[in-house]
Amino acid sequence: MAACHIFSMATYASNMICYPHPANPVINGLRKTHHLQFTGSTFWAIPMSLCSNGHHFHRPLAAASVEETAQTESKDGKPRFKLDAVDPEITEAQKQAIAQLPYHMAKRCKALMRQLICYSPQKGSLCELLAAWVRAMKPSRAHWLAVLKELRIKDHPLYLQVAEIAVLEESFEVNLRDYTKIIHGYGKQNRIEEAVKILSNMKARGFICDQVTLTAMIDMYSKAGHVKLAEETFEEIKLLGQPLDKRSYGSMIMAYIRAGVPDQGESLLIEMDAQEIYAGSEVYKALLRAYSMVGDTEGAQRVFNAVQLAGISPDAKLCGLLINAYGVSGQSQKARVAFENMRTAGIRPTDKCIALVLAAYEKENKLQKALKFLMALERDGIMVGKEAAETLAAWFRKLGVVEEVDTILREFAETEANSRVPAS
Incomplete structure (x- = not known):
């Protein structure tokens, strides 16, 4: 028994x-x-x-x-x-x-x-x-x-x-x-x-818990929104007396991002840089997105610069997040500059990036500049896709000028053509 x-x-x-x-x-x-x-x-x-x-x-x-x-x-x-x-x-x-x-x-x-x-x-x-x-x-x-x-x-x-x-x-x-x-x-x-x-x-x-196990706990607390528990666990990792790896840092940064305090995550990113430890591209992208969605252009630009310092080549998605940050903050001109810098760097713009520039112009009601932007793209052989077209169509519907679009585009085309004719 x-x-x-x-x-x-x-x-x-x-x-x-x-x-x-x-x-x-x-x-x-x-x-x-x-x-x-x-x-x-x-x-x-x-x-x-x-x-x-x-x-x-x-x-x-x-x-x-x-x-x-x-x-x-x-x-x-x-x-x-x-x-x-x-x-x-x-x-x-x-x-x-x-x-x-x-x-x-x-x-x-x-x-x-x-x-x-x-x-x-x-x-x-x-x-x-x-x-x-x-x-x-x-x-x-x-x-x-x-x-x-x-x-x-x-x-x-x-x-x-x-x-x-x-x-x-x-x-x-x-x-x-x-x-x-x-x-x-x-x-x-x-x-x-x-x-x-x-x-x-x-x-x-x-x-005895090691850094890998405790990092798994941080990931779990992070996704559940328990940032305080994640912080406590992160401190427990430090008490192990071993150098923190990029995964532990990255998990804590993601916890701060999910908690809506990206600046604290950026502080950890700076701490990592000082130790020549670089986070994965997904962490940089998440931090950049957090700043982008709220229109924090300074934060977005800092992270975008940090991406390049970390040896990561920016892609169209990262550039799009930077463009969006300027668009959300109402800085259409800087959004356009970011777009052109992307092209200069040899990154082909996606339709999403084009739509973001149009949205930036719409936010400031700069229809003429938006149309000029589209004409410039057409000259360079870049065609507008579905998302950009829908963004433009929605804007025109708000203005009630759907029927006048063709006329405006023709006028722009004629203006551009005349501007390229040399004076006699």
């Missing part, structure tokens, strides 16, 4: 996995959650009785006695999970998924994958299924990883639940990065409480 008791406690410690439940919202007043122990139905106290002094539990997940074996059997004594067979009445989608399993996948892995593809809680808990597999197939870490990889590739809804159970199993030989992957997975789904629970359990087993 002692063995049964241990198995039951392991099952209880995994109750979030074995018994599906709807995701709970983040609790109000969430503090530095990766240092807290939660109570209630969602979290449990750290299961100290399940931990050894090292990184493994005393007992594997697999049943090792008659009492434990009974956990995977129905009341009539028949196995709940037949690993060598599936229900003949499975759906066409399930049949197709099974048929698409990798040809070279080990048979023991395919046996579990078939069960997971056709899994139904009515047959028993997920913990019981995996216990039956471990007992029957004696998997190694490579087998576990093959199953998890396939679940991840298929974007299977049980992926993270299986991963959570796997880290409790001795044959999985869990390491720190296994926990990080689960935390990152929950972070992508904005399931903060589950990620924090995993972090807490990881620490309870003696693993």
